Amino acid sequence: MRTEKEVLSQFKEWAKRNELIRVAVLTSSRVRPDANIDFLSDYDIELYVSDLSKFKENDDWLETFGSIMVRWPFKPRSTGFKTGCWITRLVLFKDGVRIDFQITDQLEIESDAYDNGYEILIDKDGITKGLAEPTYSEYIINKPSKEEYEVLVNEFWWDAYYVPKYLWRDQLPFAKYMLDYTLRYSFLHKIIDWYIGMQNDWSVETGALGKKFKNYLDAETWAEWEETYVGADIEENWIAFFNITTFFRKMAKQIGKKLGYEYPDQVDKEVMKFCREIKETKKID
The missing domain is CATH 1.20.120.330 (Nucleotidyltransferases  domain 2)
Known part of the structure; x- marks a missing residue:
């Protein structure tokens, strides 16, 4: 199985070459300081692209990252991940690496959009400059009324x-x-x-x-x-x-x-x- 360094290096090289990719943000467990990462931990990557239609058409672009074992949903579509226009591609590759892509053509990001942690992998237009530092409090249990x-x-x-x-x-x-x-x-x-x-x-x-x-x-x-x-x-x-x-x-x-x-x-x-x-x-x- 590829290491995290190998996976992210491969991804960044692809994203740099692909003009459609404007921003890529790594989220979830791999960016949390208190997370226990193991070989089954996913790579959660959010892509901000200039043309979403290319990613709705087919999954040919995923072949860059390896041979696919299984994916969800079977065809590119919105899964209600966030408000607005997003499509989901969750992919398990044959070497055991799993990358969960969420993709949108909305090129504006709220300052508190990643309060639970993030790492900017690619930002070609400075879109993420206004992001606030995460407080990691998004999922803290609230006292019930x-x-x-x-x-x-x-x-x-x-x-x-x-x-x-x-x-x-x-x-x-x-x-x-x-x-x-x-x-x-x-x-x-x-x-x-x-x-x-x-x-x-x-x-x-x-x-x-x-x-x-x-x-x-x-x-x-x-x-x-x-x-x-x-x-x-x-x-x-x-x-x-x-x-x-x-x-x-x-x-x-x-x-x-x-x-x-x-x-x-x-x-x-x-x-x-x-x-x-x-x-x-x-x-x-």
Whole structure:
């Protein structure tokens, strides 16, 4: 696999020769002073070009950087990366190097556009001269408002009862979706974020999809978190469901107590009572 020096040197030589490329900015983990870089770390590069149509037509230009293993999206298109006109080309090359390109023909850059870190690879027109120094605070966990907290903890209990409903019916796909996607990613991850933020004076970030949770949770709490994961067995999913609700309750109550927000004890108790009744109800053949 090519080294970072080789990858960036190759890219800069190409960008210098290509008149369409006006600015290239390296972002994300490779420009953060606290990042742990390994051989799987991507190169996130934003290109500011004079003619976007050339990059919409085909991917021939990517062949400069090596043989392609796989790419996303399959054809060049906008993926909602930022407001305005951007197209996305995420590319994994056969030697294992991955470069994520975001490309635009907008040649004006807001001064705080790269508050989470950047390195200017190419700037042929001085467009980036006004960029502010990064504060690395873009993804810092913010303390929830009373309303944010109350909405999240109450809506968790609305969605929670779907898991017993579909486990009882032996409809595993729906139950797993509610358990492993809705409850986990829509609610529990946010609660864990708030818990970690609260424990660290609202000064840290946990990364996409909780990838840094293990860095901040103590061993006992992490072990409890692991117990919320399970495979396809119906009975094991019942156990995971009760584990995930217990974990959510524990963290949500601590956050509420610390911030002076009211936890919905009665809703919790009534929903859990109903969930246990569902589990104990025998099916009639």
